[in-house]
Amino acid sequence: MSGMSRIVKTICSSIFPLVMIYGLYVIAHGHLTPGGGFQGGAIVASALAMILVAYGSVWTMGKIKEKNLSLLESLGALGFITLAFLGLIIVVDGASVFFNNFLVNTNFLFGIAPATGSTAANINTGGILPLMNFSVGLKVIAGLFVIILVMAYASNAKEAKK
Amino acid sequence: MSKRNIVAIVFFAIVAVLFIFSALMVHPFGNPDSKDMDEYIIDHTQEETGANNGVTGVVFDYRGFDTLGEATVLFTAVAGVIMIFRRVKK
Numbered sequence: 001m002s003g004m005s006r007i008v009k010t011i012c013s014s015i016f017p018l019v020m021i022y023g024l025y026v027i028a029h030g031h032l033t034p035g036g037g038f039q040g041g042a043i044v045a046s047a048l049a050m051i052l053v054a055y056g057s058v059w060t061m062g063k064i065k066e067k068n069l070s071l072l073e074s075l076g077a078l079g080f081i082t083l084a085f086l087g088l089i090i091v092v093d094g095a096s097v098f099f100n101n102f103l104v105n106t107n108f109l110f111g112i113a114p115a116t117g118s119t120a121a122n123i124n125t126g127g128i129l130p131l132m133n134f135s136v137g138l139k140v141i142a143g144l145f146v147i148i149l150v151m152a153y154a155s156n157a158k159e160a161k162k
Numbered sequence: 163m164s165k166r167n168i169v170a171i172v173f174f175a176i177v178a179v180l181f182i183f184s185a186l187m188v189h190p191f192g193n194p195d196s197k198d199m200d201e202y203i204i205d206h207t208q209e210e211t212g213a214n215n216g217v218t219g220v221v222f223d224y225r226g227f228d229t230l231g232e233a234t235v236l237f238t239a240v241a242g243v244i245m246i247f248r249r250v251k252k
Contacts, residue, residue: 030215030218031212031213031214031215031218031219032213032214032215033215034215034217036215036217036218036221036222038232066244070240070244073237073240074237077233077237080230080233081230084226084230098226098227099223099226099227099230101210101211101212101223104210104211104212105212110212111212112212113208113209113212114208114212114214115208116205116206116208116209117208119208119214121214122214125212125213125214126211126212126213126218127211127212127213127223128222129211129212129213129218129219129222129223132222132226132229133218133222136229136233139233139236139237140236143236143237143239143240146240146243146244147239147240147243150243150244150247150248151243151247153247154247
C-alpha cells in the first residue's frame with residue numbers, strides 16, 4: 001500500500017505548508033495569544049499525520065526514522081527540564097527557585113515585561129515562557145507523530161504479511 | 163418490568179436529583195467564593211512572568227511543576243508505544 005491517489009497527494013502537499021505555518025505560529029506566540037506548546041504541537045502533528053495518511057506509512061518511514069523522532073522528543077524534554085533547573089541555579093534578586101523565570105525584566109532575550117493591563121503584543125516578552133513553549137512544542141510534535149507513525153507502520157506490516 | 167430495570171431507574175433518579183441540587187447550588191457566574199488568588203494572578207501575571215497571555219503565565223510559570231508532570235506523562239506514553247511496536251531484529 002503506497003498511499004492514496006494522486007489527487008489526495010497533491011491536495012495534501014498544497015495544504016501541508018499552511019497547516020505547518022499555523023501550528024508553528026501557535027507555538028511561537030504561545031505567550032501572547034491563546035494556545036501554546038501543547039496545542040501548536042498537536043496542530044503540527046496532525047499536519048504530519050495528514051501526510052502520513054496520504055503517502056502511506058512505508059514512504060514516510062523511509063523519509064524519517066522513528067529513532068530520530070524519539071531523539072527529538074527526548075531533546076524537547078531535556079530542554080524543558082534544563083530550563084527548570086537553570087531557574088534553580090541562576091540567582092535573581094537573591095532568590096533561586098525551581099521553575100524561576102530568570103529571564104524576565106532583564107532586557108535580554110525575551111526579557112521585556114509588558115505594562116499591566118491590555119497592551120499591544122510584543123514578541124520579545126515572557127522570559128523563559130517562549131523557550132519552554134518551544135521545547136514543549138518540539139516534544140509534542142515528535143511524541144504524537146512517532147506514536148501515529150509506529151502504529152501505522154505496524155498495522156501495515158501485519159497486512160502485508162497476510 | 164424486571165428487577166434489574168427497577169434498580170437502574172432508582173439509581174438514575176438518585177443521581178439526577180444529586181446533579182440538579184448541585185447545579186442549583188452553584189454560585190453566580192463571575193462571582194466566586196474566594197477570589198484572592200484570581201485577582202493576584204490577573205494583577206501580577208504581566209509584570210511577574212512577562213506574558214500577555216495569563217493562561218500561559220500560569221501553566222508555565224506559576225504551575226510549571228504541573229506542566230513538568232504532563233510532559234512526563236506524554237514521554238511515558240511515547241516510550242510505552244515505541245516499546246510495544248518496536249521492530250524485532252531476527
